[in-house]
Amino acid sequence: MSGRPWRRATALSIGLVAGLLGTSPDAMAQPAPTDRFVVWADVGYRPASRTFASSRVFPVFSEPGNFQASYAIEGGGIVGAGISFRFWRNLAIGLDVSHYRSVNSAQVTAKLPHPFFFDLPRTTTGLADGLERQEIGAHLRALWMAQVADWLVVSVSGGPSLINARQDLLASVEHIEVGFPFDEVVFVGHTVNGQSQTTFGFNGGVDISTFVLHKLPLLKRYEVMRHIGIGVLFRYVRATADLTIGDDLADVDLGGLQVTTGVRVRF
Numbered sequence: 001m002s003g004r005p006w007r008r009a010t011a012l013s014i015g016l017v018a019g020l021l022g023t024s025p026d027a028m029a030q031p032a033p034t035d036r037f038v039v040w041a042d043v044g045y046r047p048a049s050r051t052f053a054s055s056r057v058f059p060v061f062s063e064p065g066n067f068q069a070s071y072a073i074e075g076g077g078i079v080g081a082g083i084s085f086r087f088w089r090n091l092a093i094g095l096d097v098s099h100y101r102s103v104n105s106a107q108v109t110a111k112l113p114h115p116f117f118f119d120l121p122r123t124t125t126g127l128a129d130g131l132e133r134q135e136i137g138a139h140l141r142a143l144w145m146a147q148v149a150d151w152l153v154v155s156v157s158g159g160p161s162l163i164n165a166r167q168d169l170l171a172s173v174e175h176i177e178v179g180f181p182f183d184e185v186v187f188v189g190h191t192v193n194g195q196s197q198t199t200f201g202f203n204g205g206v207d208i209s210t211f212v213l214h215k216l217p218l219l220k221r222y223e224v225m226r227h228i229g230i231g232v233l234f235r236y237v238r239a240t241a242d243l244t245i246g247d248d249l250a251d252v253d254l255g256g257l258q259v260t261t262g263v264r265v266r267f
Contacts, residue, residue: 030146032090033153035227035266038209041081042233042263046100048256049074054169056248063113065121069106069170073133076102078258080233084143084155092143094157098237098258100135110173112185124175126187131168132194135254137237138162139203151212151229153266158204161237165254166196169245193245201239201255208232209264229264 050073057066082096106128111121141157148154174189209231219225237255244250 030090030148033086033145033147033266036086037267038084038086038092038094039082039265040231040233040262042231042260043077043079044233044258044260044262045075046078046102046256046258047075048258050253050256052250052252054243054245054248054250056170056172056246058172061113061115063118063121065110065112067108067110067170067173069108069128071104071106071131071167073104074102076100076133078260080258080260082139082141084141086143086145090145092145092155094141094143096137096139096141098135098137098139100133100137100258102133104131104133105129106131106170108170108173108187108190110175110185110187112175115177115182122183122185124185124187126173126190128170128190128192131170131192132166133168134166136164137203137255139235139237141203141205151210151215153207153209153211155207155209156205157207159202161201161203161239161255162198163201163237163239163241163254164196164198165239165241165243165252166194167241167243167250167252168192168194169243169250171245195243195245195250197241197243199239199241199254201237203235203237203255205233205235205258207234211264211266227266229266230261231264232259232261234259 055068078100080098084094086092114120139161140159143157145155171193175185178184211229214225235258239254241252
């Protein structure tokens with residue numbers, strides 16, 4: 001795991017904190033929430049799509065064959081939870097965890113040597129389905145929080161992220177020969193090798209939390225409902241992982257936009 005992404009993420013986090021501390025007096029004059037802690041739990045969707053490619057070379061009929069796989073990582077479900085602590089005025093620090101999972105496909109193009117003639121490869125294409133991507137992230141956040149109304153809190157945050165990514169990569173392709181003179185092959189299957197890496201990145205987001213449940217007729221008699229609300233988190237996470245399959249390297253983009261909603265508890 002390279003230290004360069006971590007240094008960039010740390011510098012970004014320090015810069016964010018410095019920026020918050022140096023915010024203009026008018027912005028810092030925004031009312032701060034009265035509660036110190038906020039605990040939250042969310043579910044949502046990551047609409048961002050990612051693409052990357054991998055390739056492999058393998059021997060066939062005493063010649064090198066190869067295939068290239070183009071992966072399309074589409075949106076998927078995400079769950080998350082975290083806690084923040086307001087330590088001075090509008091400033092807080094938080095730690096969150098998130099889990100993303102999706103099942104995707106890859107377009108495969110293979111070149112296979114001819115069984116009788118050298119330098120006369122046959123080309124075949126196919127689609128590999130059922131490839132799983134998982135990302136488990138721990139996100140450290142510096143937050144600026146504003147009590148816009150007695151029932152509405154808006155926060156802006158950012159900081160470094162530690163992400164463990166797991167991706168199913170194609171290890172080999174399977175094909176059948178189409179009779180004499182063997183100038184055609186058909187893609188019929190593939191094998192998968194799951195690879196993982198832990199890497200550093202960064203995150204930034206906006207959270208809008210409303211605490212209006214205690215105003216509902218059925219709930220207003222419960223004092224605890226003043227501390228329970230509903231929020232929406234818009235967050236962007238960015239990181240890169242280098243996954244290997246055999247001797248080949250795949251540069252994989254991680255993260256993307258996340259939109260989640262769930263419960264907020266302040267105390």
